[in-house]
């Protein structure tokens with residue numbers, strides 16, 4: 001056997017009828033049935049099976065087909081910076097790996113080809129977990145991933161970015177009330193961790209309810225490979241693998257981390273065309289002008305000020321705004337603390353600050 005939780009012991013790993021020998025990697029596909037032209041549809045999966053016992057960690061990206069930074073994170077973890085298999089720069093040495101890494105770089109393949117978030121039926125796969133075997137096409141994709149991959153995982157990291165209209169400073173989202181999820185979240189090593197249980201039907205929430213500790217990375221925006229965000233994701237996954245004992249690694253964590261239960265969006269009070277004056281990662285003072293809004297001819301009609309002193313974690317990218325639109329998600333933090341969080345590292349135990357503002361995360 002071999003396909004199951006905590007496999008190892010030098011046994012092979014079996015996945016979808018394919019045997020993966022210890023110390024090797026293999027490409028396997030998760031069949032989804034035919035497409036419109038009789039084309040076989042499948043989700044590509046790459047499995048790296050170690051030589052020592054250890055956990056099964058699964059990485060998923062591209063559940064939202066337009067969120068590409070996570071896709072690149074997985075690419076780099078499989079093949080390194082040169083994108084060539086089995087060369088010196090590979091992020092993971094197969095012969096030294098403990099446990100198994102299951103990589104699913106693009107869950108929503110057809111959404112990616114259509115350059116859209118949803119599947120071809122316009123449904124958000126990340127609201128349909130655990131899926132349905134005999135359901136609609138998106139429910140079947142969710143079912144295939146959940147039944148045939150996720151259920152055999154000990155841990156899961158789901159990689160996302162903001163929608164195309166916004167960008168996110170790379171941060172982890174986790175359920176603060178689940179200590180196993182928090183172990184992963186803290187190990188990942190972003191300066192900011194936001195609390196949320198995740199929307200109903202999301203992969204993360206469903207996996208956690210099945211006893212699989214899961215965290216989510218939000219990094220950058222859609223439709224792009226943004227290498228800063230990508231490298232943050234690569235480092236974070238390797239940090240988690242180090243923490244789980246899958247690889248040997250000296251983790252470098254920020255000296256200060258902010259555990260954010262709630263943060264607050266600065267919103268547009270009336271519509272217009274937005275000129276942002278700050279970007280994700282910037283520190284702003286309460287009352288500081290963070291954006292200008294103009295009329296169609298470019299004349300300034302009003303400004304948007306920061307409602308608090310803190311760090312910009314999410315920022316609007318789309319200039320077209322209407323009253324109520326979220327402009328900037330700001331996490332309360334002093335300038336001095338944010339400077340330390342960015343510039344100093346700590347080998348293990350960063351100082352933590354709990355932040356509990358007015359709005360819940362998913363209100364954007």
Ligand SMILES: [Zn+2]
Pocket residue numbers: 064067160161
């Ligand atoms: Zn997403």
